[in-house]
Amino acid sequence: MARRQDTAARPHDLVLFGATGFVGRLTAAYLARHAPAGCRWALAGRDRAKLERLREELAGIDPACAELPLLCADADHPGSLRALAAGTRVLATTVGPYLAYGDPLVAACAEAGTDYADLTGEAEFVDRTYVRYDAAARDSGARLVHACGFDCVPADLGARFTVGQLPSGVPLRVDGFVHTTGAISGGTLASALAAASRPLGMLRAARDRQRLEPQPADRTVRAPLGRPYRNGAVRAWALPLPTLDPQMVARSAAGLEQYGPDFRYRHFAAVKQLPVAVGGALGAGAACAVAQVPPARRWLSARLAPGTGPSDERRARSTFSVRFVGEGGGRRVLTEVSGGDPGYDETAKMLAESALSLAFDDLPETCGQVTPAVAMGEALTGRLRRAGMTFRVAAKAPSRAD
Numbered sequence: 001m002a003r004r005q006d007t008a009a010r011p012h013d014l015v016l017f018g019a020t021g022f023v024g025r026l027t028a029a030y031l032a033r034h035a036p037a038g039c040r041w042a043l044a045g046r047d048r049a050k051l052e053r054l055r056e057e058l059a060g061i062d063p064a065c066a067e068l069p070l071l072c073a074d075a076d077h078p079g080s081l082r083a084l085a086a087g088t089r090v091l092a093t094t095v096g097p098y099l100a101y102g103d104p105l106v107a108a109c110a111e112a113g114t115d116y117a118d119l120t121g122e123a124e125f126v127d128r129t130y131v132r133y134d135a136a137a138r139d140s141g142a143r144l145v146h147a148c149g150f151d152c153v154p155a156d157l158g159a160r161f162t163v164g165q166l167p168s169g170v171p172l173r174v175d176g177f178v179h180t181t182g183a184i185s186g187g188t189l190a191s192a193l194a195a196a197s198r199p200l201g202m203l204r205a206a207r208d209r210q211r212l213e214p215q216p217a218d219r220t221v222r223a224p225l226g227r228p229y230r231n232g233a234v235r236a237w238a239l240p241l242p243t244l245d246p247q248m249v250a251r252s253a254a255g256l257e258q259y260g261p262d263f264r265y266r267h268f269a270a271v272k273q274l275p276v277a278v279g280g281a282l283g284a285g286a287a288c289a290v291a292q293v294p295p296a297r298r299w300l301s302a303r304l305a306p307g308t309g310p311s312d313e314r315r316a317r318s319t320f321s322v323r324f325v326g327e328g329g330g331r332r333v334l335t336e337v338s339g340g341d342p343g344y345d346e347t348a349k350m351l352a353e354s355a356l357s358l359a360f361d362d363l364p365e366t367c368g369q370v371t372p373a374v375a376m377g378e379a380l381t382g383r384l385r386r387a388g389m390t391f392r393v394a395a396k397a398p399s400r401a402d
Contacts, residue, residue, distance in 0.1 A: 018094035026348035042069035075101040092355040113140035121151030127205035148354040149347035155245035158337040167329030171262035177270035223250035226266035238268035252373035315341035334394035
């Protein structure tokens with residue numbers, strides 16, 4: 001493992017790039033309320049006037065924010081991103097779709113030895129940056145941590161939490177069941193449509209990564225898609241979710257021996273009513289079909305413009321829960337990770353706490369592209385619990401349900 005660069009002399013502990021976007025503003029507001037005294041953080045983006053307006057708003061939360069540094073950088077100008085990365089210990093970014101705009105910033109952080117955190121749920125982007133920059137990050141000591149929001153922190157840390165309730169040294173099976181009441185933003189829609197429009201690119205990137213990435217020699221890790229079924233433990237229909245989450249959980253399992261000699265994870269949407277489950281599956285299939293046709297994809301994306309999102313009132317009514325059924329060594333356990341609005345308020349919290357954890361917590365010695373569970377694990381779980389998210393074990397282990 002490479003020796004981490006000494007970045008203490010850099011002018012900033014944390015820089016938030018994309019601070020004036022929808023989720024960026026929420027993340028900035030969270031940092032204004034919760035960044036510890038003495039944290040040297042800064043706002044970054046393309047438009048200085050927007051950054052100045054945001055800084056004025058943050059000063060209403062904490063007057064000290066009136067002195068926040070403003071850094072101008074553009075995803076289309078790699079030189080400005082290299083300067084941004086070289087001036088901070090941790091760089092958190094909300095600028096997506098990451099396939100379109102994310103690559104140069106990952107490259108800059110890998111080169112500079114700067115810890116990086118983002119909100120991507122784009123599997124192709126994650127695989128491509130592994131192929132291109134994992135080795136450079138290992139050389140520089142940088143930690144590249146993708147998916148530090150609702151994609152994929154609840155699943156990744158929740159699976160780790162569940163494994164911790166089961167016997168060690170035995171084969172383990174964990175299924176995660178997601179239920180949300182949140183709405184989506186324009187940026188999320190654009191990212192999802194962009195990812196769905198590139199099935200062959202996603203497959204090629206996954207194969208390129210598979211050729212390079214080492215696997216545990218003496219352990220087995222799997223994340224199969226699964227099949228639809230009725231799960232009695234969570235009292236819902238389980239629909240397989242082909243998101244980034246199961247891949248992230250599997251990579252955590254490959255990197256951490258505590259997941260046992262033979263680990264399997266499956267990821268599902270939990271839907272109470274069968275007609276809703278059928279309608280949801282048909283709707284998802286239709287959206288994927290639309291994404292393959294550029295004019296139709298642009299039309300659908302324009303229904304919700306990037307930079308827009310649900311109102312404060314709508315977010316206040318939104319919640320999420322991910323319930324996990326884990327078994328191994330003769331024991332079966334039900335756990336849950338839950339919180340408020342998943343895509344925005346809680347995602348802003350998760351990204352901010354991830355960045356603060358990378359900047360200030362005593363973490364395992366890791367580098368290269370790593371998952372939230374591998375990079376931050378118990379430290380991030382503790383932070384999110386203190387910030388109001390729930391990680392709990394059910395009072396009674398359920399009877400076998402599938």
